[in-house]
Amino acid sequence: MKRYLVTPLVLVFIFIISFALQAQSNKLNLMPVPHKLSVDGGYFKLQKDFSISIKGNPDERLFSYATRVLRRLSNRTGLFFPQDVLTKDNTINNDEFIINCNRPGKIVLGEDESYDLIVSSGKIELNAETDLGAMKGLETLLQLLDIQNGDYVFPNVTINDKPRFPWRGIMIDASRHFEPVEVIKRNLDAMASVKMNVFHWHLSDDQGVRVESKVFPQIQKLCSDGLYYSQEQIKDVIRYAADRGIRVYPEFDIPGHSTAWFVAFPELASAPGPYKIERNWGVFDPTFNPTIEQTYEFFDKLFAEWTKLFPDEYFHIGGDENNGKQWNENKDIQDFMKKNNIKDNHALQAYFNNRILKILTKNNKKMIGWDEILHPQMPTNIVIQSWRGTDALVEAAKKGYMGILSNGYYIDLIQPAEFHYLNDPVPQGSGLNESELKRILGGETTQWGELVTPDNIDSRLWPRAAAIAERFWSPQEVKDVDDMYRRLDVINFRLEELGITNIKNQEMMLRRLTNNLETKPLKTIVDVIEPVKIYTRHSQGVKYQQHSPYSRVVDATQPESNIARWFRKTADKFIQNKDSKAADELKACLSNWKENHEKLLKLINASPILKEIEPLSANLANISETGLEAISLILSSKKADENWLTKNSSILEEAKKPYGQTEIMITSAIEKLINAVR
């Protein structure tokens, strides 16, 4: 009997958690938190005659946005609203929901994105200088939707909102694994819903150049495996982003990270070819030759074409991780350096960057690049994207350079939302004066592409990117981690309506992993493990390549285990105060994990792809037993004997080992429980 008792208990328990999350209607679920907010306890009731009236002087973009908002509301509520496609020509007059908007915003850095939203019992008013502000206000309104007494309602609020930083971005690496247009579009929708406004498109690297050129068609033919964006697709994405208030700028990573180019243009490399598209991950030698005029003639022609394709004023040239090997080994390059008094590779790269800068300037672009482009020879109108950290950023700001922070926002490294959330672009005690502070424009989270495919890229980005979006938008003092996690769960669910796949594709991947058998035992373990962190996935005996399967258990895990986070907090609480409710909850979880192993074994036997996590599952069962015994000891105020401690410490050490590049996330809590009975 016990087998059946435990599972529903846990289920019921999780059910209660969910209910609690939703039912806290006194706590709003806004993310990012607005600049200023007040509530009055009343409600605006949403009914089937609801309609939107747009006044002022926006262009069609806002009408389209409002149409989509109406469809999203309709899909959530099942209400049949009368308005079909809103346009300037069919605008209606009603007093129920009025959007006042003075002008279309420019899709440029620093445009006005502020808005005021006033919901009262009979009326909603949204006022904004630009449609970019109005879009932000519409997303806030959608986040306000709640349920009261069987009705859909918006709580009465007065919101005055504006962003803290003007540059709030996501970088997606579409080179290492290609990401089709629909992946980009759904992520643009998700970005807009949390008020992000910059999409940095990493379009070339050793593993592929992903943009069509009409001038050099060899690029798409030879450097991309046929996986590239046509110019029409790029224009479509840029228009789609602009319709959502998002800037798009490209990155072409040069002079390093450039193997794929040389499949078509071996003569531009710093060592003789031929070259093949790189299939491995890492930092590689191939680098553009900065000492021959051909290189600049090539970029002069190519960037004349591609700077027109991307209308944003910024253009990213990468510049990172040039290991200099090809330069060191090429006698002509060494001679060139001597002849021109170029003292080292960094200076040679600055020479290269300066030549590229001239090409960009001629084409009306400003340069942005990674920390490495910073060099005394570079002018101060470039923007530094810092992967190195806030120190580098502060130093750059003092030297007069503008910068954005990406260190601490490397979301592909599978760190907790909390870590990213508390990472501020402006460090405490930076010592920057007001004009230097303004040079810190914001930040970008980076989704490098080695370990993701269209199937699971969303799960690496979301929901954690929403916590980063809040860091970039909300006042600096907003940093209640528990409340952030509470809201993150709601946002995560809401992102599904925009096509974000992290929840549904996990279920799909689990079905595949179990060969379509019952997925619950697998879900039980997957929910309490995480992929190994930072770069360790590459150092555990598995050689990942571009064409490896990214469909194993590690790829189906979420980056952050909610249940493990809850378990760790509850264990702390229990150890402190021996609370019996906490003990019951912990025991229910532990019993479930303990008994899961036997059920999972059946699945493993039926689906060999699961074999690699068999030791992990056994270890989870073992430490769960340890945890149960420790809790009993604590409850009866007993200490463990030496034998028990020796045995269980060794069980714990074993359970800390990763398998299949995943690790159990409750070992620290079990360790604390062991220490509490020591």
Add this chain to the structure above:
Amino acid sequence: MKRYLVTPLVLVFIFIISFALQAQSNKLNLMPVPHKLSVDGGYFKLQKDFSISIKGNPDERLFSYATRVLRRLSNRTGLFFPQDVLTKDNTINNDEFIINCNRPGKIVLGEDESYDLIVSSGKIELNAETDLGAMKGLETLLQLLDIQNGDYVFPNVTINDKPRFPWRGIMIDASRHFEPVEVIKRNLDAMASVKMNVFHWHLSDDQGVRVESKVFPQIQKLCSDGLYYSQEQIKDVIRYAADRGIRVYPEFDIPGHSTAWFVAFPELASAPGPYKIERNWGVFDPTFNPTIEQTYEFFDKLFAEWTKLFPDEYFHIGGDENNGKQWNENKDIQDFMKKNNIKDNHALQAYFNNRILKILTKNNKKMIGWDEILHPQMPTNIVIQSWRGTDALVEAAKKGYMGILSNGYYIDLIQPAEFHYLNDPVPQGSGLNESELKRILGGETTQWGELVTPDNIDSRLWPRAAAIAERFWSPQEVKDVDDMYRRLDVINFRLEELGITNIKNQEMMLRRLTNNLETKPLKTIVDVIEPVKIYTRHSQGVKYQQHSPYSRVVDATQPESNIARWFRKTADKFIQNKDSKAADELKACLSNWKENHEKLLKLINASPILKEIEPLSANLANISETGLEAISLILSSKKADENWLTKNSSILEEAKKPYGQTEIMITSAIEKLINAVR
């Protein structure tokens, strides 16, 4: 206690069913069933050094196909295969898996699609005249993948395969609701996996014209709400389809079903404008004016452009459901008919068709249209697509016309897979001679777009379209319905790897419907109900329009309830033989449904969109109680008294009523149980 007991019992039970499905390795899961097949009981073991060697003279298309097959195998198994992108240039020599292919196939009606596949313990050989045949063989191989003793294996088989009909299609209506390119592409992948070879793209109707024209840009500007396919996208889809052995041809439905055109070209309609894009569903009056030369000048220019865009030799002009009202009411048209001795509207439409035929012929196209285009004036090289039925098709074949069947394959009407599966393009006793029989080219299933969106279109098409694919491919005598359903479940799961969303999007929709609370009680009822059938959804007090919410419970149901089908069969068995195992299984289900109502009520109170199915849920609980009581009576060989019968018959009648345009699918079984105790 009872509450917790019942649920796991049902779960365990379903678990056993799934296991049984997968474990029958003596029964293959091929769909469609091949022309000839033998097995020898041995296995080819799939290991991580597996590679593919392609010989003969195919073009790059087959290398790309094989690359995708390798990735699908790798994703299923987690095996790290060495081959990255297969090309003609990097072909390897191995003896393990050899594909012999003589030539690239032409993407035309009647091309050779046959193949032989021989799997033996150390070797796989796939032989085909064309790459189209080789592609079919690769899909067969993927369907053969199985598990034996912890290894992935292919069972040894000898297969000689070829299609019964050369025209095996799906029509998707992208006019009533626009379907983005990624929806089309994933459905092309699904089609290829079940050996379908024709995609009929319904691109214009009253609610939108969906193709970019460079000659008449007003079309995309005014007739599409901005939702249209660019010419580049169309070329991309056609190339994508060809890479999978699939022909693509367009349908522009004229002279009726044409409201959207007249937003841009009111002068071509048979009544004065202005016109708006139609937002409602049905048959509407607007019709091209066949009596003015402007109409033909327009199509002459437009089709000169669009016939080049679509390289297939066929071009569909619709022709259906012209209600003739605008013609009857237009004096000029009536005068024209009198003057030219055109006796009725059908003859006038034939005149129109003949004029259009001349334009198509000039552009090297053959005409295809719905039954209505059949008229003595039309030449016999046109193809008739029959929505009326096999009688019409047989009649057409006798008159010398080629035809394809769509009657009985209207998959949007939510009929059971069995119904479509047993519907044969060539009816028993058709009386057709051999050359007439050859005129019946095959068939197409039609997915009309009124009630689907990109979120749930896949669930309407799949998995049932796979049963239709088998009807078109496999020998006529293959018609074991139970075995079809057994294999359909496996295919349904496998289609997920191609991006088909019917399983995962149902889960997403249930989350949305419950406002992210526990979805299980909702799933329990959704699993045993179906949308109302045929066209009744439009006649139940709900006025559906293009912009209505298609996110309600009815939209989240599957077209065919597996558990209800199982329940009906098991109830029949139990009534016949009073089998106690069947009784236990039925009782477990009924208890679960009975107790579900209380749990669902909590969700309904927390999510108003669910309110409409409250009576349905109460009725399910009530008839479940009825069923439980009837089973008890049967087991104790008692009959029910009059009171019981009166009361429960009335409960049953109430439960037959649809709510929210859905209906409970076990009422017929409950009725049989009641009758058994009468």
